[in-house]
Amino acid sequence: MLSRITNYYQNALKRINPTTLSVQSNRKWDVSFSVLLIIYIITLSYFSILKLNTFQTTHDLGIFTQSFWTTIFEGKFFFNNLEFYNNGAFSHFGIHISPILILLLPVYALYPGPDVLLISQSILYGIGAIPLYVAAKKVIGEQGSLVISLIYFLYPALLWSNINEFYEISFLPFLLGFFIYGFVFKKDSLILSCGIACLMIKEDISIIIIFASILGLFYHKDYSKRTQKIFISLLIISSIWLILAFTIIMPHFISLSEGISNNPFLPQYYSSLTNISTGIIPRGEYLFQVFYPLLFLPLISPELLILAIPSFAEILLSATYSDIQYHFTPLIIPPLFFALIMTLKKIKIKFKSRIIIYKLLLLVLVVNAILCCIIFSPLQQTMGLMYLPEENHADSDWFRQGAAFIPPDAVVSTQSNLYSLFADRTTIIEGYSHDPEYIVLHLDFPQCQIFVDDFTEIAELYSPVYQKEQFYVLKRK
Numbered sequence: 239m240l241s242r243i244t245n246y247y248q249n250a251l252k253r254i255n256p257t258t259l260s261v262q263s264n265r266k267w268d269v270s271f272s273v274l275l276i277i278y279i280i281t282l283s284y285f286s287i288l289k290l291n292t293f294q295t296t297h298d299l300g301i302f303t304q305s306f307w308t309t310i311f312e313g314k315f316f317f318n319n320l321e322f323y324n325n326g327a328f329s330h331f332g333i334h335i336s337p338i339l340i341l342l343l344p345v346y347a348l349y350p351g352p353d354v355l356l357i358s359q360s361i362l363y364g365i366g367a368i369p370l371y372v373a374a375k376k377v378i379g380e381q382g383s384l385v386i387s388l389i390y391f392l393y394p395a396l397l398w399s400n401i402n403e404f405y406e407i408s409f410l411p412f413l414l415g416f417f418i419y420g421f422v423f424k425k426d427s428l429i430l431s432c433g434i435a436c437l438m439i440k441e442d443i444s445i446i447i448i449f450a451s452i453l454g455l456f457y458h459k460d461y462s463k464r465t466q467k468i469f470i471s472l473l474i475i476s477s478i479w480l481i482l483a484f485t486i487i488m489p490h491f492i493s494l495s496e497g498i499s500n501n502p503f504l505p506q507y508y509s510s511l512t513n514i515s516t517g518i519i520p521r522g523e524y525l526f527q528v529f530y531p532l533l534f535l536p537l538i539s540p541e542l543l544i545l546a547i548p549s550f551a552e553i554l555l556s557a558t559y560s561d562i563q564y565h566f567t568p569l570i571i572p573p574l575f576f577a578l579i580m581t582l583k584k585i586k587i588k589f590k591s592r593i594i595i596y597k598l599l600l601l602v603l604v605v606n607a608i609l610c611c612i613i614f615s616p617l618q619q620t621m622g623l624m625y626l627p628e629e630n631h632a633d634s635d636w637f638r639q640g641a642a643f644i645p646p647d648a649v650v651s652t653q654s655n656l657y658s659l660f661a662d663r664t665t666i667i668e669g670y671s672h673d674p675e676y677i678v679l680h681l682d683f684p685q686c687q688i689f690v691d692d693f694t695e696i697a698e699l700y701s702p703v704y705q706k707e708q709f710y711v712l713k714r715k
Contacts, residue, residue: 267380271371271387278391279364282400285620286356289401291632292623293655293683297668298403299352300657305330306339306346306355307662319666320657325492332492335483336406338438352658355404363400366411366571367391369419374579376423382582385600390575392607393531394614395567401616405565409439414446415572418545421450422576426465429454433472441483445548446569447476453544524553524560528567528574531610533603536577538584545573562614629707630682632659640704640711644676652678653685670696674714681708 289295297320305316316330316339327333342358367390374383390396399407413435420428433451436443451473455466529536536543549569553559559566582599589595612618628634641660644650650660651667651674660666660678667674669688677700679686689696700712 267375267384270384271367274384274387274391275364275367278367279360282360282363282397283357285617285623286360286401287353288623289620290352290356290658292626292630293632293659293680294623295352295403295655295658297654297657298405299355300661300666300668301330302339302355302404303352303658303661304663304666306343307350308664310343310347310350312664318661320668323667327492329491332488332490334406335441335487336439338409338435339406350662352404352661359404359408360400362408363396363411363568364391366396366415366568368412369415369572370575370579373419373422373576374582377579377583378586381597382579382586382600385604386575386579386582389532389578389603389607390571392611392615393571394610394616395528395562396571397611397615397617398563399565399568401620402563402565406439407565407568410436410443410568411571413439414443415576417447417450418542418572418576421454421545422542424461424465426462426468429465430468430472434475437476437479441480441488442552444476444480444483445552446545447472448480449548450545451476521554521560524562527562527614528570531607531614532574532578533606535581535603536574539577539580542573542580543577545576546570549573563616629709636706637709640678640706640709643704643711643713644678648675650674650676650678653680653683653688655683655685656680676714677710677712679710679712681710 290299301318301320304318304320308314308317314329317328318330321327321330321333325333330336330339342355345358346354348354367387370390371383371387374386378386396411399405413432416428417432417436419425420432433447436447451469454461454469455473461469546569552569553566556566558564582596585599586593586596629636631637644660646663648663649665649667650663651670652660654668656678657666657668665674670677670692677689677696679689696712700714702710703713704711
């Protein structure tokens with residue numbers, strides 16, 4: 239049985255070997271792809287910043303904003319108050335190991351603030367389409383590659399991830415995409431370089447690379463000895479990196495942790511196993527929203543979809559991650575789309591004499607992607623933010639005037655949806671505690687409820703220095 243599976247896997251991948259295909263380059267398809275990419279980056283950057291300026295973000299964006307700010311201007315390596323107070327982490331690296339974030343430090347130094355992180359994220363997610371476009375062009379031709387790119391740009395889970403704060407996982411579609419490209423087309427340099435680069439994104443990516451390395455060694459026996467050595471090297475490097483992350487690096491940056499057992503993020507996986515039956519319906523809805531925009535076609539190519547097994551396990555075993563509105567679906571997007579490309583190749587070969595069927599399928603995929611974007615994506619909801627009145631916009635004069643009352647080195651306490659806008663400082667606190675110098679509130683939002691319990695004390699200790707509509711800046715007397 240195992241040998242039959244192995245033979246099927248090897249034969250399936252051989253059918254997409256670029257040496258067996260004739261590809262004619264056509265510049266107009268590259269130009270069309272570039273236009274789609276630019277439109278995507280501009281659109282998602284605009285809506286991401288709109289969400290920030292209409293107070294729709296949470297403290298997660300503030301965590302990264304302050305982490306970058308303290309690294310550049312305070313010499314504190316990715317320090318932020320929220321993870322310090324909640325988890326005892328002296329750095330974000332006490333929660334997640336993400337050396338790749340260092341690449342964005344020069345960009346942030348030139349233009350500090352959450353805006354640049356949101357724009358960078360849109361660029362990173364946008365260029366995640368490049369390995370898919372290049373692979374599809376080799377396998378199913380220019381027309382199909384443009385369709386794949388369009389579906390990627392309209393994919394609801396990707397759009398949710400893009401406008402959902404800022405996270406290091408935005409590096410993954412591009413790097414993992416080219417890693418899988420190298421895996422499929424036997425490009426040793428891409429396998430090694432992109433495999434190692436993926437490890438720098440987050441510690442749990444190691445599991446993906448470990449799994450892919452084992453898969454490459456077991457199934458790709460026709461690989462050269464050099465490629466096999468690369469897989470062995472990646473397997474060793476990934477395993478060592480995963481162990482070091484949880485046993486040495488994280489404990490070094492977090493005072494409350496003494497090893498793997500005390501990591502605050504691990505219990506969400508093994509604790510959910512005890513009551514996983516209670517989450518069957520939302521997990522089923524998640525799988526439907528992941529596969530339906532692609533018409534379930536990736537399921538026809540398990541030889542590539544199998545690369546997503548570790549990511550599906552991480553998402554589905556978690557108590558909360560199985561929702562496309564969270565930022566974890568990019569873990570499965572590259573193998574999902576590569577499996578879609580392989581399926582379209584199979585269909586194109588099967589209906590070679592009736593190519594109209596293949597072209598109709600491409601049309602149906604595009605129409606379905608547009609409908610799913612309308613139904614499942616956040617763009618319709620986010621577009622409503624464009625029509626909010628001026629008093630709900632942080633880029634208005636009234637907000638800037640209020641923020642100007644706060645010195646840049648002052649300790650500020652505020653609610654979660656304002657957190658990111660004041661995170662470019664040494665100390666920013668969510669909620670009322672730690673004796674802040676200034677309190678910033680916007681009473682139009684329910685997040686201000688966090689201050690209600692301490693209202694009497696706040697009224698005695700603080701007086702307003704600025705007030706506009708429901709926006710208040712309070713200073714300690």
